[in-house]
Amino acid sequence: VSIREISIIGLGVIGGSLGLALRRSERCECEVVGFARSADTRAEALRLGAVDRVCESLVDSVSSADMVVLATPVRTMEEIFRQISDRLKPGAIVTDVGSTKADVARWARRYLRDKNLFVGGHPMAGSAATGISGARADLFEATVFCVVRDEETPVEASQALEQLVGWIGATPLVMTAAQHDQYVAGVSHLPVIVASALVTAAATHDEWDRMSQLAAQGFREMTRMAAGSSEVRHSLCSTNQKAITEWIERFIAVLKDYREHILRDDEALLDLFRDARQARRNWIQNRYKRN
Amino acid sequence: VSIREISIIGLGVIGGSLGLALRRSERCECEVVGFARSADTRAEALRLGAVDRVCESLVDSVSSADMVVLATPVRTMEEIFRQISDRLKPGAIVTDVGSTKADVARWARRYLRDKNLFVGGHPMAGSAATGISGARADLFEATVFCVVRDEETPVEASQALEQLVGWIGATPLVMTAAQHDQYVAGVSHLPVIVASALVTAAATHDEWDRMSQLAAQGFREMTRMAAGSSEVRHSLCSTNQKAITEWIERFIAVLKDYREHILRDDEALLDLFRDARQARRNWIQNRYKRN
Numbered sequence: 001v002s003i004r005e006i007s008i009i010g011l012g013v014i015g016g017s018l019g020l021a022l023r024r025s026e027r028c029e030c031e032v033v034g035f036a037r038s039a040d041t042r043a044e045a046l047r048l049g050a051v052d053r054v055c056e057s058l059v060d061s062v063s064s065a066d067m068v069v070l071a072t073p074v075r076t077m078e079e080i081f082r083q084i085s086d087r088l089k090p091g092a093i094v095t096d097v098g099s100t101k102a103d104v105a106r107w108a109r110r111y112l113r114d115k116n117l118f119v120g121g122h123p124m125a126g127s128a129a130t131g132i133s134g135a136r137a138d139l140f141e142a143t144v145f146c147v148v149r150d151e152e153t154p155v156e157a158s159q160a161l162e163q164l165v166g167w168i169g170a171t172p173l174v175m176t177a178a179q180h181d182q183y184v185a186g187v188s189h190l191p192v193i194v195a196s197a198l199v200t201a202a203a204t205h206d207e208w209d210r211m212s213q214l215a216a217q218g219f220r221e222m223t224r225m226a227a228g229s230s231e232v233r234h235s236l237c238s239t240n241q242k243a244i245t246e247w248i249e250r251f252i253a254v255l256k257d258y259r260e261h262i263l264r265d266d267e268a269l270l271d272l273f274r275d276a277r278q279a280r281r282n283w284i285q286n287r288y289k290r291n
Numbered sequence: 292v293s294i295r296e297i298s299i300i301g302l303g304v305i306g307g308s309l310g311l312a313l314r315r316s317e318r319c320e321c322e323v324v325g326f327a328r329s330a331d332t333r334a335e336a337l338r339l340g341a342v343d344r345v346c347e348s349l350v351d352s353v354s355s356a357d358m359v360v361l362a363t364p365v366r367t368m369e370e371i372f373r374q375i376s377d378r379l380k381p382g383a384i385v386t387d388v389g390s391t392k393a394d395v396a397r398w399a400r401r402y403l404r405d406k407n408l409f410v411g412g413h414p415m416a417g418s419a420a421t422g423i424s425g426a427r428a429d430l431f432e433a434t435v436f437c438v439v440r441d442e443e444t445p446v447e448a449s450q451a452l453e454q455l456v457g458w459i460g461a462t463p464l465v466m467t468a469a470q471h472d473q474y475v476a477g478v479s480h481l482p483v484i485v486a487s488a489l490v491t492a493a494a495t496h497d498e499w500d501r502m503s504q505l506a507a508q509g510f511r512e513m514t515r516m517a518a519g520s521s522e523v524r525h526s527l528c529s530t531n532q533k534a535i536t537e538w539i540e541r542f543i544a545v546l547k548d549y550r551e552h553i554l555r556d557d558e559a560l561l562d563l564f565r566d567a568r569q570a571r572r573n574w575i576q577n578r579y580k581r582n
Contacts, residue, residue, distance in 0.1 A: 124505050124507045125507075126507050126508040126509060143507070144504050144505060144507075146505065173501075173504055173505070175501070179498070179501070180505075182498075182502075183498070183501065183502040183505045184505055186492070186493050186496060186502055187493055187502060187503070187505055187506035187507075187509075187510045188505070188506075188507070188509055188510065190489070190492070191489060191509050191510055191513040191514075192509065193546075193549055193553075194485060194489065194513065194546075195513065196549070196563065196564055196567040196568070197542065197545045197546050197549055197567075198481070198482060198485065198542070199567035199568075199570050199571050200545050200548075200549075200563060200566065200567050200570075201477070201481070201538070201541050201542045201545045202477050202478055202570075203566075203567070203570035203571075203574070204545075205477060205541075207470070207473075207474070208570075210464075210466065210470070210474065211473075211474040211477060211478060212478070212574050212577070212578075213435050213464055213578075214415050214435060214437065214464070214471075214474045214475055214478055214479070215478035215479075215574065215578075216415045216416075216417050216434070216435075216478075216479070217417040218417060218478075218479055218482050218483065218516055219478045219479065219482055220575070221512060221515065221516070222482040222485065222486065222513060222516065223482075223567075223571050224512065225509055225512070225513065226564075226567045226568055226571050227568055227571060227572070228568075230561055230564035230565045230568055231561070233564045234560055234561045234564060237553045237556070237560060238556050241553055241554065241556065244553055245550050245553055245554055247492070248546055248547075248549065248550045248553075249550070250492050250496075251488065251489070251492045251546070252543050252546055252547070254488045254491050254492045254495075255484075255485075255488050255539055255542070255543055255546075256539075256543070257491075258484055258487070258488055258491075258539065259536050259539045259540070262484075262528045262532055262535055262536055262539075263532065263536055265528070265529050265532065269525055269528060270521055270522070270525045272487065272491060273487055273517075273521035273524045273525060274521045275491065275494075276487040276488075276490035276491050276494070276514075276517045277487070277490075277517055277518055277519075277521055279490050279491075279494035279499075280490050280494075280514050280517050280518060281518070283494070283503050283506065284511070286503070287503075287504075287506075
């Protein structure tokens with residue numbers, strides 16, 4: 001697939017970093033076009049060099065693109081699909097960087113004419129920063145980038161995204177939307193909910209005022225993710241309800257198991273701690289080897 | 292209470308840091324005596340200036356002390372109380388820095404002749420380091436130090452420990468052993484178990500091999516505490532069984548509440564996230580103000 005022009009819709013920390021990474025990449029020769037609702041954001045994206053040019057209109061920004069990347073909050077994507085659908089160049093590949101995939105794929109299927117030229121994407125690159133000012137050219141380097149496809153997705157769409165992923169220094173990992181949503185629910189959404197739930201359990205306790213003076217670094221670290229945007233958390237739960245609630249149930253079953261062994265004060269409790277410690281160690285070693 | 296000689300039993304990161312802090316303190320004029328089983332540790336403690344002198348024998352190390360601080364693992368303390376009991380100077384105050392308090396108080400009561408001169412202590416200072424080489428003179432600065440007493444504890448014992456806490460730059464917080472154990476179970480032990488349980492839930496999943504490639508910074512942070520010593524975790528659960536299992540139950544109830552609201556996709560879910568976020572923010576602001 002020959003991609004000469006890429007349009008990035010939404011110039012926040014992810015969209016902006018994507019633009020910076022593409023423009024810096026030696027292998028990418030595309031023109032990068034950007035759209036953001038805010039004029040300030042568009043100006044800042046130009047100033048930082050995150051895009052070659054910006055468009056003031058959403059539909060104009062996609063009209064000559066060979067590939068369109070939606071980098072807006074997931075809840076806005078349905079409306080964007082609806083608006084851009086009949087303004088896309090025939091054969092243009094559409095992708096997104098949303099953090100849940102089943103809903104986005106359904107909207108793509110509903111609104112896009114060339115519905116099969118959609119392929120989902122999700123960069124597993126974390127940033128505490130938000131907005132174009134937090135964009136970094138190396139945000140995706142040595143990270144995993146999910147390429148989310150199903151049986152109907154044509155090979156060229158998936159290949160185009162894998163090519164883009166390579167350009168920005170990430171490693172593509174191909175999977176279905178259902179797999180993706182289940183995986184991220186376990187390793188990303190569940191930890192976020194657990195962080196908030198730890199605060200809720202402690203801070204609603206009668207003696208929290210005194211108790212809180214004993215809370216230290218460990219509590220701070222284990223609840224840091226409760227500090228993020230409540231709206232983002234809420235919308236994430238809405239778009240990945242099933243997988244998240246299944247993981248909460250799975251997690252409760254594991255906690256009950258720990259509780260049983262603590263009550264029995266048995267050797268199996270030591271095994272639980274040891275196995276968890278070893279599994280985490282293996283995971284970290286593998287990640288550093290791969291990336 | 293006039294304290295002229297303090298004996299520190301156990302020269303690990305806590306005992307060593309306590310010695311360094313006392314010797315550096317301008318208000319403390321005590322001689323600091325140290326005991327450790329290992330000759331290497333004793334030599335290193337002397338070299339680092341954590342003690343004025345060391346003893347090769349446990350019982351000799353307490354014989355002229357006005358205050359004795361047990362800074363060994365909790366599981367060894369019962370035996371230490373037994374051994375030092377009839378070698379203590381009359382009127383000597385005994386304290387400890389163990390991370391659970393009910394068991395230690397019971398052993399003190401059982402073995403010490405002057406059982407009422409015992410007062411429990413627990414510095415809420417975290418260190419990833421272990422051993423004398425990790426000792427730092429400023430470890431306790433601007434931290435909370437629990438002074439654990441009950442109705443039978445005489446005021447002079449509790450005052451002596453509060454004085455020591457002030458010397459090392461920490462803030463004393465007086466409470467009973469039951470309160471202490473309940474508080475630390477909520478803000479310290481529960482988070483540790485949750486960190487391990489998050490790894491267990493994920494790593495025992497059939498598709499962990501693929502899923503683990505999507506795990507990133509958030510998962511790493513939320514499971515970092517699963518990397519600590521499994522034996523320490525196990526012994527911590529043994530010595531604070533009741534409070535920990537009650538907190539696990541409380542936490543499960545909170546998780547079920549989150550799960551219900553995620554299934555209903557309602558506004559109350561947003562409130563849960565918001566309240567947790569705000570409670571954490573208040574906690575952090577108060578801590579920085581106080582300390």
